[in-house]
């Protein structure tokens with residue numbers, strides 16, 4: 001007899017977490033598809049999501065708890081039982097808490113919809129130091145939104161389906177994938193929406209664009225200032241919206257006076273009349289326009305300002321809150337429902353200040369996840385207090401941040417370093433204890449909630465039983481909590497947690513059976529009443545919180561260019577890999593097994609490099625070798641490589657030694673972070689290239 005099952009779950013191959021449906025036969029995964037009931041997904045999945053099965057089957061992932069037996073990073077391990085591992089971790093944490101206080105424990109994860117349990121646990125430890133990966137992802141964008149609207153980037157959604165013009169600047173939507181966004185944009189394009197792509201190279205998204213603007217790397221802020229200049233100077237903006245909702249328009253108008261399209265042409269390489277034409281096209285399509293504010297915008301010293309200008313352009317076009325524009329994302333309360341009951345509310349908030357200084361030394365930043373790189377500084381300096389334990393939970397900072405050697409140096413002052421991960425990673429390899437998380441297809445998670453035009457709750461069920469001796473998130477956290485006396489999180493089953501979360505929401509677990517999610521509204525809701533969480537209730541061009549700390553809201557543009565003979569190191573994603581952790585996935589490795597160095601044809605031939613040649617790329621005292629891809633389709637000031645390659649862990653036999661790690665060429669990069677937006681400026685590094 002064959003036993004077939006169909007399980008609603010949530011993809012975990014990347015940070016997006018698309019709803020999925022998994023078909024199994026006799027406990028073996030046969031087929032994974034996007035949740036067919038979810039509008040915008042309708043069965044679709046990206047290549048990485050489809051390769052989840054190879055992750056489950058991978059014998060090169062961490063199979064049981066491992067404790068370090070040699071020096072940190074040497075890679076000598078002993079397998080131990082879960083009881084031994086959790087007892088050991090609890091003992092280490094307990095000793096550190098007793099000696100230095102709970103605040104001396106730092107915890108970071110990937111953020112997202114399942115963070116509630118982690119935040120509760122960190123509170124239970126008595127620490128204010130919960131952090132996530134966002135300093136190297138979207139912090140600049142988030143803070144840009146916060147500085148203008150008083151709320152963060154996720155309070156606005158992108159209504160691509162109904163857009164008439166979408167602008168993607170530093171946003172490669174068809175390769176750096178969010179399945180719903182891709183589908184919605186495709187629907188929009190089929191209905192006649194125009195697409196403008198502004199990028200330093202012609203990526204896959206550019207091939208679908210009506211207009212592609214190749215921009216000089218690092219000059220996006222100049223372009224956007226000229227767009228604002230054109231909108232204001234030619235009175236092309238939405239005056240009714242601006243008069244009602246924007247405070248500080250005069251200051252903005254004065255500020256952008258010198259930034260004409262002709263001036264921007266010399267900075268960006270984009271012709272002045274093309275800039276004016278773009279603005280005219282946008283005004284015709286407004287307010288059904290989305291100029292995407294960017295996602296992975298931890299790139300430049302002025303990326304915060306660049307994102308701010310994008311939000312300002314959207315506001316001047318009246319797209320904020322508009323159908324087809326940057327519609328307001330609804331929370332459960334906006335559609336008359338109650339949100340999930342928070343686990344974090346079961347534990348009192350610790351009093352202390354954050355070790356990273358966010359919220360007090362840097363009062364204008366969002367204290368939520370803080371800034372992980374600054375917490376590492378605190379480990380080294382013990383200012384404001386000693387930080388002695390670090391739990392990297394589904395986070396690989398040695399690959400996600402620049403200059404891994406420098407990070408290891410900072411971490412050398414830690415008494416205890418623990419990783420929780422479903423695959424080996426550079427960080428896990430450097431840890432004292434590694435707890436193996438079951439891959440997402442083998443674990444269930446706490447309930448999660450997604451805001452949007454129609455908000456919903458969703459559930460991750462386990463599709464198959466763990467193949468190795470690995471555990472779910474909640475089993476690990478609750479197991480540690482029991483040992484550490486954090487009674488509020490000492491749950492015995494996931495059902496207990498789900499029941500708690502649903503309490504008072506009017507939703508029961510049975511409601512998830514039909515579709516795997518529970519939609520909270522009756523359909524998409526476009527809220528017309530805008531409200532900004534600023535002192536004036538309007539969009540504030542000048543933010544006093546920032547200005548009072550000496551961080552200008554309106555900062556003049558400063559030109560940067562590569563030194564003679566060097567290129568700016570730029571990076572990005574391809575459609576089939578997630579950061580660095582899928583390179584060793586057998587199916588995805590087959591698709592793209594190493595990275596190449598994109599270099600402009602003319603610049604390459606001047607160096608005597610031909611297409612396909614092996615080249616050495618060097619910067620900041622480090623170098624690596626990979627093949628050159630010569631192309632007209634990249635700006636001559638830049639070279640480009642996919643992030644996440646250059647693995648050196650012997651346990652990852654497929655990925656081992658393939659390609660070059662971009663972040664290793666970024667020595668000194670931890671100190672290059674944006675005081676205004678908090679993001680790390682990963683593209684402020686220059687390299688030289690020579691033929692091998």
Ligand SMILES: Nc1nc2c(c(=O)[nH]1)N[C@H]1C(S)=C(S)[C@@H](COP(=O)(O)OP(=O)(O)OC[C@H]3O[C@@H](n4cnc5c(=O)[nH]c(N)nc54)[C@H](O)[C@@H]3O)O[C@H]1N2
Pocket residue numbers: 012013014015109110133136137138296393394395396397399400401402420421422423424425437439440571572573578579580581643662663682
């Ligand atoms: N140089 C450079 N640096 C970058 C970037 C870049 O392009 N170039 N990108 C930046 C960006 S945008 C981000 S978001 C960060 C990402 O940085 P991270 O959040 O560290 O990246 P991930 O590789 O997604 O996940 C971290 C680790 O969690 C493990 N893991 C355990 N369980 C799970 C699970 O259920 N799901 C997933 N997906 N992983 C799990 C993975 O195996 C991996 O080792 O890196 C940033 N750093």
Ligand SMILES: Nc1nc2c(c(=O)[nH]1)N[C@H]1C(S)=C(S)[C@@H](COP(=O)(O)OP(=O)(O)OC[C@H]3O[C@@H](n4cnc5c(=O)[nH]c(N)nc54)[C@H](O)[C@@H]3O)O[C@H]1N2
Pocket residue numbers: 014015137138169170171172173175176177178198199200201203215216217218219220294295296297299570571572573574575576577578579640683
């Ligand atoms: N397949 C896949 N999809 C993913 C992920 C993944 O790892 N793999 N990760 C997810 C995550 S965590 C994130 S944050 C998002 C990231 O989503 P994106 O930010 O869209 O992704 P990237 O590929 O890093 O960068 C986008 C583009 O920026 C361009 N660029 C570089 N420098 C400049 C510049 O100076 N100016 C301009 N205008 N463009 C420039 C690059 O050439 C690239 O085409 O993707 C998400 N989706």
Ligand code: SF4
Pocket residue numbers: 011012013014015016017018045046047048049050177178179
């Ligand atoms: S975008 Fe792809 S990898 Fe990411 S969650 Fe969705 S299906 Fe999975």
Ligand SMILES: [Mo]
Pocket residue numbers: 015136137138296
């Ligand atoms: Mo990201």
